[in-house]
Amino acid sequence: MSEEKKLAANEGIKIRSNYLRGTIKEGLADLSTGSLSEDDQQLIKFHGSYQQDDRDLRADRRKHKLEKAYSFMIRIRVTGGVATPHQWIETDRLATQFANGTIKLTTRQAFQFHGIIKSNLKRTMREINEAAMGTIAACGDVNRNVMCNPNPYLSSVHAEAMRAAQAISDHLTPATRAYHEIWLDGEKVESSEEEQEPIYGKTYLPRKFKINIAVPPNNDVDLFANCLSFIAIVEDGKVVGYNVAVGGGMGSTHGDEKTYPRIADVIGFCTPEQIVDVSEKVVLVQRDFGCRTDRKHARFKYTVDDHGPDWILAKINEYLGYDLEPAREYEFTDNGDRFGWVEDDAGNYHYTLFVEGGRVLDTETYPMRTGLREIAKIHDGDFRLTGNQNLIIANVSAKKRAEIEALLEKYGMEKSHEKSALRLSSIACVALPTCALAMAEAERFLPEVVTELEEELEKVGLRHDAITIRMTGCPNGCGRPFISEIGMVGRGPNRYNLYLGGGHAGDRLSKLYRQDVDAADIRSTLAPIFQHYAKERNEGEHFGDFVIRAGYVAATVQGGDFHKNIKPEALSN
Template sequence: MDTTLPVDRSHDLSQPLDRLGPDETMKKESRYLRGTIAEGLVVPTTAAVPGTDIKLMKFHGIYQQDDRDLREERRRQKLEPAYQFMIRVRLPGGVCTPEQWLKLDEIGRFYGDNSLRLTTRQTFQFHGVLKWNLKRAIKNMNEVLLDTIAACGDDSRGVMSSVNPSLSSLHAELHALAKQTSDHVIPRSRAYHEIWLDEEKVATSGEEEPLYGPTYLPRKFKIGFVIPPVNDIDVYSQDLGFIAIAGADGELEGFNVAIGGGMGRTDNAPETYPRLASVIGFIPKDRVLEAAEAIISVQRDYGDRVVRAHARFKYTIDDKGLDWIKAEIERRLGFDLAPARDYRFDTNGDVLGWQTGTDGRHHFTLFIENGRVRDQGEYRLMEGIREIAKVHKGTFRVTPNQSLVISDIEPADRRRIADLLDQYGLAGANGASTLRLNSMACVALPTCGLAMAESERYLPTLITKLEPILEKNGLEKEPITLRMSGCPNGCSRPYIAEIAFTGRAPGKYNVYLGGGFHGQRLNKLYLENVGEPVILAEFEKLFAHYAKDRETGERFGDFAIRAGYVAEVTEGRYFND
């Protein structure tokens, strides 16, 4: 493909660097993401890395963090924070082999915090990795052909893909496209291979980034593929979403293209807001890579490189106008998008338990609360999946809702997998309450530096206190999407949930209501900066009213709007009104 697209480089090349944001200068001077990372890894006097290298390491899939549970005590002892690192794997479409699972399990036990974390973008994170073990962990991944390139940073992040085991052929085709797209849009710099895999260093003077240029993107860029009618990837939250359109024979014909989704915002900054992606047209399936490249290049050339809080693609679209952006995309493609085709979504949740695909293979989807895979007391979740991986001949698929699909099981092997699920008591997790099964949380404390309040560690407790209220009102079987984030940045995609909590301070949350059941509508602020007693009292009232006055088939988010608790949000720019 010709990558020499017509571009306007005024944002990152011709403007003096002192007029741009400091991150742009940092990227420009990084020697294509090398910085002094290699030197900082071997400094023995600190468990951290110096200066701007902590930002450059994000392009390599690595975040520097510290254990915030220990921060105050270490400060009193005049010790540096308990620095550690999070590593995020690049895993297009969330698919891995049993061999890869076993290696990831091993890394989590030997170098991490004795757990694996399934993320809301269908991949794995390791927490608690010490600086001295980073290269060992990444080299271990490389042994099973996994990497962490562009899992974070100002580039195209991990590419998501629908998990619908019953549609075997469509899922396989989408996963292949997700992997091709991911491989196509990752940075071409050899910095990752030099620093982490000890490959021979190359001269950077002739090195190029044909898609990104030396300053990469203004901010992160997220891509996902989805198969209606299940919107499991929350396609409207993606910077670029491909909505699969199948013909009458079930064969994939192409995609509706949606652009400009994004969840991040900042409290008390009304100029920041979440936005749902806008569908701009249809492309045949063989034009996916060039469409992705053209759309990314528009954001590269017109995204804000001065104010990072205003640098996501959603703001570029709203500033320039959707029609202008679409026309520019079509100009770079050299053809006009066809009119969008009809499609429908009816849920964004996972189908748990056993399913049989169109190819006759079996799949078991296991609920994993907030994606945390670890052994806790008698519940040996990590051990149980490890034993399954030792005998499983198919694949594992991480879902966008943090569940795990033990996939592609041959009929002759189903009994063996079922016996292991029973032996370790894993299938019992699928019997949790409907509210819990439709919940999701980000990591937050103690590792995320942005977290203002608990999320992963607190949400299970809050749900336990909400469950009796639902049961009292006969709503225990009613599916309601609930999401919690420890800060307003929205990693758990809270702003499209029917009920959402975002952290404001320890024990305090903003409460949002009115999101769409299948991710088609933003929610709206209902309560600000409240604690658990207020939350429980309010939901006593809300659930009782919903049980009494809801209409047949009416979802909780729809009811919250009709009953006047919150106004409907029709566009992201009005989210803070």
């Protein structure tokens, strides 16, 4: 009889935590260190925060026998990426008062602060909640921020999809009172009955869980990269239901072919009335059947692969007590944002602002953060964070448009999108200096790489051709590099694995083209491929499709084969 596998360490931490309390409250009160205990560092993720340190300062502090420069990242859940002007103003204020003076717009439509010291952590959390926002379940082994396509053209359809996203988010938010007790000074409820987590149970999920909703033809939320996704099926201007897709996910580990990115399988269709029920039951399937012995194998994508999509569908139907209908036809054409001004079907205006790397800050030549703060003071609509780290100043009324246009011009934002198509299609994760997992630069380096590649694209007349390009500091894939047409994944200081051939609409994985490329060689590696593409592409052929047709990489299949480099040593152009 084979020995039963030991549970992963995090499972024990959750069991002992008393529904996510641990000793966080006591750790916050201990000002002898800027850190929390190891167990509490894991638990605090469920509350929306990660302990980090400034890696740029590590060597110097070690030299002077000082502890690391600890600080905390806070992630604010923004369902569907929609925030009010008041929430923007408060987020901006908190960035100055407690964080490092910048706001990070994440690839999952959330706000992120960096550089918050432990003594300010509780107050920051409380003031976030006072602004009618929250951080619970922004991280941790639970359902994360629910994304929703912020399509400005289809206001009525988007509103319905947004309501569905909010309903899913509300339903799947953990029920524990720990968050209120620790951060909001809520009273601990004394009861003879044991506390319950009706959906998650005492050990929550095996790993994080991600849900999103997309409205075709735009896939700007990268639907296929998520554990559970819903594709809105629109008929006569109304959402008649949603196709259900399961098993997407980006993370992998260098050198371990048992770990790999995966794109989701579309397995069925549900009505709008069923979407919350379907969300819960899919989460329950992962709760009950996901791997709890190996965290590298614990994401829902591996549960789907281990059992097969047909088994997963049957189990979901069993939990539902009814069967999902067959999936309906749909089409995605791209996953980029639409920049500049657009008018929707209700007569409102929307301005999409390009935010490089998602970092909202002021520089001497570009006071973007100040400009957005001034716009928020007069704006009567809302702000929408996109899945591509950009920002939509949304639902601008006709009477306010002139005022907002004047502010855009005053602060240099009216031409934010007058960049190359490559730059407008770029995403970078935070990486160094704060992310503990980063092996190489991303947010601080990608703009330099794009500048070099722009010069090569200009030479061959491709400046205005959109090619999705993404860089991450490690293979966990937070910037979703594995479904971009060009993906660069940090392998070590100044070294990257280079992936090519992802689908332009985010519907196909890329393939490893070159391993361990020196940062200085990225330009020379891609330049001849750009030249070949400019000469030999078919009309309307996207870069990701071309590199497959031309033989640079093969079309990717699911699984470990993703990591294999099959590029011929020589290719005649």
